Amino acid sequence: MPRKHTGLLTIGEVAARTGLAVSAIRYYDDEGLVAARRSAGGKRMFLRSDIRRLSFILIAQQLGFSLEEIRAQLRQLPLERTPTKRDWEQISQGFRAHLDARIGMLERLRDRLNGCIGCGCLSLETCQLYNPDDRAAASGTGPRLVLQKSVAR
Structure with missing residues (x-):
């Protein structure tokens, strides 16, 4: 169950929601792609919005984007607060251009x-x-x- 008194999720809860291994979530945190908060005992705790950020990373990797390309897109999102719909709209505009270029190349490859x-x-x-x-x-x-x-x- 989520920690109702803090609004934060444990790394295990985030792993269960995203399907990512705990070690992958730690890696993304260490790389600055998500920003865990620390409990008094030093455990990593995450905002619910980090589930979306991690899901974005997973999808982008499956589409063939490098971590550096993903990092460049995620830099547009605030780490200190939950991203708003407008924040995600801005990131989607940049990501859309990359996807459109890749789709175009895949179509040319398919056709030729x-x-x-x-x-x-x-x-x-x-x-x-x-x-x-x-x-x-x-x-x-x-x-x-x-x-x-x-x-x-």
Whole structure:
């Protein structure tokens, strides 16, 4: 049961609510992604809003975001108080831009993986049509037709 007299949750209670291991929660606390309060006995205690912060970290990691990218987004949220709906709206705007870019790249990969991706191998017949003489190389290294939003063909 939550600690009604303090409004704080133990690390075990937070682990049960988020599905994260206690060691992961300690790690995120040590990294400054959440800010545990300490009980008189030195135990880590968390605000209920830390459940949302930890859930955000879990989702972002599953989407392939690095801890540094997650940290950059979480810096927009206050540690000293429970984030408001407006606080989360601000963080979602920045996160949305990253997600939109990733979705775009995944769609380009899905649509072009079986054909020319602009990597310069020129081993598929379609490469000769879409990337003759490795024209995409002028845009940079790697699979240019997937990495860039648009490449002149």
